[in-house]
Each structure stands twice: as C-alpha cells, then as structure tokens.
Amino acid sequence: MKAAVLNQVGDTKLELREDVTTADVGPQEIRIRVKATGVCHSDLSAMDGTLPALAPGIIGHEGAGEVVEVGGLVTTLTPGDHVVLTFVAPCDDCVNCHRGQPHLCAVNAIAAFSSPRFRVGETAVFGYAGLGTFAEELVVPASAAVKIDDDVPFEIAALVACGVMTGVGAVINTARVEPGASVLVIGCGGVGISVIQGARLAGAAQIIAVDPVLDKHETAKRFGATHATTPDGLAALNAELAGNMGFDYAFDVVGIPATIRSAWDNARRGGTVVVVGAGRADAMVEFSAQELFLHDKRLVGSFYGGANVQRDYQRLLQLWRTGRLDLEGMISKRITLDEINDGLDALRGPGGLIRQIVTFS
Template structure:
C-alpha cells in the first residue's frame, strides 16, 4: 500500500512510497482504510523535532475512514463502519480516565512509541500520534476509532479528529467560556479558526483575531471574529473593545514564547489564558512571581481541547448538523497523497487563504 514516510527527524519532505504495509490488528485493534486526512501543523512540528515522533514513521494523525478488519476482542466495531481516528485513545481504566481527564490518558500514547504498526521496506515503522493517517490503511486501538454515521463525509470526520476537537474543545471544555465574554485569539490557522467558531458558539460578545498574516483576517471574520488585527495593533483594538481593561479570555494557538506572553498581557486581571498551541521545549516563557500573584490570571493549558473523543466527536458533528459549526468552509484545498509535500510546503508558508488542506484517497 501507499504511505508517506518520514525517513529521519529533520527531513522537510516525506517519502511517498508504495511498499508499506500494516501489521495485523491485535486482539483489541482495528484496521482502517483511510479515506481522508487533514494536514495539521503538528505534522510539520513533528517532522522538525518540535513534537515527539519516531522515524522511520508514517506521518498524519487527523484522519477518517472505514473499518476493514477487527481484532478478536473487538465487539463494538465491524467492517464497513465509518470512524474518526483519535490520537489519544482513552483506555477507560487509568486514573486520568476515571478522573474525568481522558485526554491525558497515557496508556495508548506510550504504546504508540513502543509498538510499530507499519512495515516499510521490510523494516518496522511507527505511526505519528499512534495513527499514521498519511497511509492508505492504518492499524489503531479500537478505542481510538470513533464510529460516525454513514452519511457523514469522511473529510468532515477527519477535521473533527484533531483540529476541531482541539480548538472548539479549548473553548467549551478547557475555558468553559461564559456568554458575553470578550475574547482574543492569537493565531488564525486551522485550529485558531476552530477556536473562533467555539467562541462564537459559546456566546462571546467580542472576538478579536490576531495574526501577522493579514490575508488570514478575512477568513477569521467569516468564521465569527468581530475584529481582526496584527500583533502590532492589538493594544489599540483592546482599547476599543475593552476600554483598556483587557480581555476576559485569551487563546494562544501558536506555541511560541512571545505569543504566549502577549496573550497573558492581553488578558484582564482575573481573566483566563488558554494555551492551545503545541510549542517545543525550547519555548520558555518568563513571568515574575509578583505579577502572577497580583494579577490572578489563570493559565490553562489545553491539550486536545480537554476533550473526551468518545463524547465530543458526536458532539461536534451534532453542532455541524445543526448548522452551528461550519466545517465544509474550513476545507480550503483537497489533494492526493502523492502531493503531500506540496501541502506541507503550503502550510509552512502560512498561506492566508488556506484554513485546512485535506488529503483524499478516493
């Protein structure tokens, strides 16, 4: 089968090859034929070493497809079922799962770094995020394949698998944003657009989108932003929107020390700073003990939107069906797997007109 393989960390291009294969599904695993996969900035970060990944490995973690085979112990999925992949499958038994934080479950995440589920040129290879969605087929834990209704397009399901759960979840689950809040969103890529949609869903009164790429501002407004600005203009917009008091809540969706600090500075005393961006270990943010104490701003990291994919996948699709989440509008471009490197290059350029690119396998 065909797959896009990262030969070594630091490579800027993937090797699209036809000699890849999956391992047979184990007792609690399923094999899924991928029909659509989103290109996420986390894929780029993993390729350059900013996020943990193993090489050789098949990249891609935002995918949807149909089950083609199930392990002996799998009873709730069957061949032909449509599913959305989750890169953090909850085991349902650990302290995190039982404590209501299944997005922090480590059981299958650790297994993804110890159990290769691909073979490339006869050698074992890993799937990024335990998935490897830039392949025609994947083998994943059954709990990492969430069933969706047969009429949900695969590309819509793929978006929900990562970007939408991460962005909308950060608003509804992590921040628990209150209606009427003033919000600033720093970073207007695919996840940032999902945050903007989440803020609109939650009833935010004002949503300010911040991005240095002005071509992204139009898209931000289309999905719910009331104001847009570059970082240099944020203070002026804050004065206009909040009277200089600061925003009730800031969402940082970049993962850089500078943008995290600017998000903190943009929030009022007692407000919330939600860190959504996946930053590397070299990004160190400095705060004084005094400002943390005096300002009482809450810093809330949001991993995978604090989501339970078993619950929130269906939740996002219900909002989509109701016309309250625009998922079709987020798809800026469709491309075949053979063109994956072009899609990654577009993402690195931060092209303003591109919200999300989808790899299709039809």
C-alpha cells in the same frame, strides 16, 4: 500499500513508498482503510522535531475511514463501520480515564513509541502519535476510533479528529467561556479558526482575532470574529474595546513565548489565558512571581481541547448538521497523497490556508 514516510526527523520532504504494510491486527485492535486525512501544522512539528516523533515513521494524525477488520475481542465496531480516528486513544482503565480526563490517558500514547505499526520493506516503522494517517490503511486500538453515521462525509469527519476538536474544545471544555464574554484569539490557522467558532458557539460578545497575515483577517471574520488585527494593532484594540483593561479570555494558538506572553498581557486581571498552540520543549516563557500573584489570572494549558471523544465527536457533528459549526468552509484545498509534499510546503508559507484534506479513493 502506499504511504508517506518520514525517513529522519528534520527532513522537509516525505518519501512516497508503495512497499508499506501494516502490523497484524491484535485481539483489541482494528484495521482502518483511511478515506481522508487533514494536513495539520502538528505534522510539520513532528517532522522538524518540535513535537516528539520516531523516524522512520508514517506521519498524519487527523483522519477518518472505514473499518475493514476487527480483532477477536472487539465488540464495539464491525467491518464497514465509518469512524473518526483519535491520536489519544483512552484505555478506560487508568487514573486519568477514571477521573474523567481520557484525553490525558498515556497508556496508548506510550505504546505508540514502543510498538511499530508499519513495515517499510523489511524495516519496522512507527505511526505518528499512534496513528500514521498518511497511509492507505493502519492498525490501531479499537478505542482510537469513534463510530459515526454513514452519511457524514469522510473529509468532514477528518476535520473533527484534531483541529476542530482542539480549537472548539479549548473554548467549551477547557475555558468554559460564558455568553457575553470578550475573547482574544492569537493565531488564525485551522485551530485558531476553530477557537473562533467555539467562541461564537459559546455566545462571546467580542471575538478579537490576531494574526500577522492580513489575508487571514477576513477569514477570521467569516467564521465569527468581530474584530481582526495584526499583533502591532492589538494594543490599540485593547484600548478601544477594553479601556486597556484586557479581555476576559485570551487564547494562544501559536505556542511560542512571544505569543503566550502577549495573551497573558492582554487578558484582564482575573481573566483566563489558555495555551492551545504546541510549542517546543525548550521554549521558555517568563513571568514574575509578583505578577502571577497580583493579577489573579488563570493560566491553563489545553491539550486536545480536553476531549472526551466518545461524547465530543458526536457533539461537534451535531453542531455541523444544524449549521452552527462550519466545517465545509474550513476545507481550503483537496489533494491526493501523491501531492502531500506540496501540501506541506503550502502550510509552511504565510498564506491563508485553513485545512488541506488528503482524500483517498
């Protein structure tokens, strides 16, 4: 089959190969024929080493497809089922799963770094984050797939698999924004737009979008932002809207020290700062001991939007069905796997792309 291979971490291009095969299907695993996958900034982060990934490997972690084979012990899925994939497959038996935090389950995440999912020629290779959706087929644990109705378009389902779940989940699961709140969102890419949509769903009265790219401001307003500004204009908006007191919730969707610090500085005393962006392991953010004590702010991380995928995927799709969550509008471009490198190059630029979707025949 065809797949896009990362040969070395640090490469800026993926190699399209047609001699790729999957691992055999184990007793608790399934084979998926990928129908659509999003091109996410985390894929770039895997390629450049910001996020951990093994090479050679197959990149891609935001996908949907059709089950074509199931292992002998799988009872929840059958061939022909349509599914959304998750890169955090719960084991349902560890301490994190039992305490109601399946998104923090590490069992299958660790296995992703020890169990190759593919072969390229004669070389065993790994799937990024346990998946590898830049391939026509893949083999995953059955718990990495959530069944959806057959009438949900695969490209819509693929969006739910990462970007939308991460952004909306950060609002409704992690921060639990309440109606009437003021919400600051720094970074207006695909995940940032999803945070904005989540804030709108939660009933936020003010949603302030911050991005240095002016083209993204109108996009942010179209999805629910009440105000939009560049980083240089944020201080003036804080003064105008909050009397320099700051906002109830501040979401950093970039993941670099400067933007995390800005989120902190622009949250009110007693407010909540949520770090959604995936930063580098060596990127350090500095706070004084006194300000942590004195300002009484809550600083939290939000990994994968605190997702319970069996619950939340269906919840997001129901919001889409009722017109309250705009997923069609988040698809900026449809491309083929042969065009994947062009799609990644566009994502590296400063433009207003939200999500490019790779569709498979």
